[in-house]
Amino acid sequence: MKTNRTMGPTLVLLLALAAPLAGQESRTEQAGEAEEAYRATAELYETAAATQGQLPRQPWASQDPADGLYRQAREALNRSNYRQAAELYAQLAAEYGESAYAADALYWQAFALYRTGSTRNLQMAADALLRQAEMYAQAATRSSGDARALEARIRGELAKMGDAESAEYIALQATQEVCDDEDEVRMAALNALLQMDSEKAVPILIKALKEDSPCDEDLKHQAIFLISQHETPETEALMIDLAKNDPDPEIRMQAVFWLSNFGSDQAADVLMSILDSSDDPDLQLQALFALGQHGGEDVTDVLREYALDESHDEDVRAQAIFWLMQQDEIDDTRFLRDLYDSVESEEIKQTIFHSLSQQEDEETVNWMMERALDEDEDMEVRGMAIFWATQAGMDISRLEGLYERMDDQDVRQQLIMAYGQSDDPAAVDRLIQIARAETDPELKKHAIFWLGQSNDPRAADFLLTLLEP
Numbered sequence: 001m002k003t004n005r006t007m008g009p010t011l012v013l014l015l016a017l018a019a020p021l022a023g024q025e026s027r028t029e030q031a032g033e034a035e036e037a038y039r040a041t042a043e044l045y046e047t048a049a050a051t052q053g054q055l056p057r058q059p060w061a062s063q064d065p066a067d068g069l070y071r072q073a074r075e076a077l078n079r080s081n082y083r084q085a086a087e088l089y090a091q092l093a094a095e096y097g098e099s100a101y102a103a104d105a106l107y108w109q110a111f112a113l114y115r116t117g118s119t120r121n122l123q124m125a126a127d128a129l130l131r132q133a134e135m136y137a138q139a140a141t142r143s144s145g146d147a148r149a150l151e152a153r154i155r156g157e158l159a160k161m162g163d164a165e166s167a168e169y170i171a172l173q174a175t176q177e178v179c180d181d182e183d184e185v186r187m188a189a190l191n192a193l194l195q196m197d198s199e200k201a202v203p204i205l206i207k208a209l210k211e212d213s214p215c216d217e218d219l220k221h222q223a224i225f226l227i228s229q230h231e232t233p234e235t236e237a238l239m240i241d242l243a244k245n246d247p248d249p250e251i252r253m254q255a256v257f258w259l260s261n262f263g264s265d266q267a268a269d270v271l272m273s274i275l276d277s278s279d280d281p282d283l284q285l286q287a288l289f290a291l292g293q294h295g296g297e298d299v300t301d302v303l304r305e306y307a308l309d310e311s312h313d314e315d316v317r318a319q320a321i322f323w324l325m326q327q328d329e330i331d332d333t334r335f336l337r338d339l340y341d342s343v344e345s346e347e348i349k350q351t352i353f354h355s356l357s358q359q360e361d362e363e364t365v366n367w368m369m370e371r372a373l374d375e376d377e378d379m380e381v382r383g384m385a386i387f388w389a390t391q392a393g394m395d396i397s398r399l400e401g402l403y404e405r406m407d408d409q410d411v412r413q414q415l416i417m418a419y420g421q422s423d424d425p426a427a428v429d430r431l432i433q434i435a436r437a438e439t440d441p442e443l444k445k446h447a448i449f450w451l452g453q454s455n456d457p458r459a460a461d462f463l464l465t466l467l468e469p
Contacts, residue, residue, distance in 0.1 A: 056108050066096035070105070077112055086112035086121070090128070103139035106132035107147050114154050125154050224251065228258035236262045240270050253286050260290035268294045272302055281313040288316065292323030300327050307339060318351040325355035333359060337367060349381055353388035365394045372402075382406070383414040390418040396427050403434065412443055420450025428456045435462070 056074045061067055073088035089109035093102055106128045113125035129151045132139060141147045224242065227235045239262065242255035256274060259267045268291065275287045288306065291299050306312055306320035321339075324332050333356065340352050356364050371377055372385035386399070396419065403415050416434060419427040428451070435447035448466070451459040 056104070061100045064096075064100050066092050066099035066101045069096070070099075070101040073105075073108065077108065080115075082112040082115045085109075086116070086124075093131075097135075103132075103136035104141045106136070107139065107141040107150070110147075110154070111150060114150065114157075117157070119158070122154055122158050126151065126158065129154070224254050224258060228261050231262055236264065236267060240267065243270060243274065249280075249283075253283055256283060256286045256290060258290075260293040263294060268296065268299060272298070275302065275306070281316050284313070284316045285319050288319045288323055292326055295327055300324065300332070303327070304332075304335060307336075310343075314345055314347050317348055321348070321351045321355055325358060333364070340371075346378070346381060346384075350384050353384050357388040357392040360393045365389050365392050365398075368392065369394070369398060379406075379408040379411055383408070383411040386411070386414050386418060390421065396422045396424045396430075399430075403430075409440065409443065412440075413446055416443065416446045416450060420453060425456065428454055428459050432458070432462045435466075 056070075056077060059067055059071050059074070064070075069088060069092045073085050073092060076082075076085035076088060086109050089105045089112065092099065093105040093109065096102055099105075110125040110128040110132075113121040113128065129147055132142065132147060136142070139147070224239075227238060239255050239259055243252055243259055246252045246255065256271065259271055271287045271291045271294075275284055275291075278284055278287070284306075288303070291302060303320045303324040307317055307324060309317070312320075321336065325336070336352050336356055340349060343349060343352075353368065356368070368385045368389035372382045372389065374382070377385075386402070389398075390396070399415060399418060403412060406412060406415070416431065419430050419434075431447050431451050431454075435444055435451060438444040438447060448463065451463055
């Protein structure tokens, strides 16, 4: 990652000094960018989670008498202190029944109790949802369907523990042909039923996938997932039929993906047939992924064929190369090295480096370093070779002298990153040398950044000297 060009050297240096003090252990992201990205991601996660019933809303009624209690309960839930959160939400509902927060407090009490998992707490959670339905029928968590879905999950757990009433509830919900806002409830019930009594659940799921089913596409996608987790001849036959014949391309693609769970020769044959007959790169990618889970000589032959064929999309070839190395065949290592010599694509070369780096042996490292030192190779490719050689476990001492020999900025940046990711104390010495002597400001900032990620006291001492007048 290139350092942001608007960031001055002093700011980079201060961030580098702050990193180890703040306990930042990431060795792959620029310090300022990482902090900004973290905050943005956390904010987006919380917003999304709150809208999907996973987190309570931010407090919105500061003048409400229950506002403080709601804040405490919400904080406890977000810290995964479920017992305390359940007690606080129960207190809010009992003492502030007219509060703006009261309607959904019972839902969050039930949610917290559900997360604890004990039989008694699950029963209390079901009771809390029942009280919510009776007292606050228009609560936001009821209107959204979250409360019904949570009840189905709670009842499913109770049914598995032998609760007869909950078992009846689950069976009834699973057989309902309601395909609107209650889809999530039905899927939760079907999931519970699948774990309790798969013989009853599978026919219902199969029915949901029929063309004339009143259920919408989201429900069908969920049904495919649930079926894929239950491997029987019947479910395998259904998955094969969907992969070959379903008119919806997304459902067909999902079925191809989940055929990876069925390890039979029949499933592998179907996947190979789909590869042969389809010219859709996305479908081919899914089929290659699924085949990669199967293994066997026939699968290896197909993967090699796709890796070699230049008429295929580059992403498809890269996928074939990746899964080829997962077959754990010595011949595949030789095959990829030979393939490297015949390809021009940098993306394919990158994939070959990545795949071979998983070998983590001296022979692979030597081969990669030959590519790195080959002056006929493109500079970007040479940089890739250095990076993946270090990922394959190369001793950092083998980089000695390369920084001075290669004047390309991108290659030098790869070398700096290689030193930065090394645990060898000598790497810190090398980074200090680069930070001290480098005249390119961008490269100098990269060296300072990686020194800032080090816990070596020599790195901190050096960075402090840069701040001196």
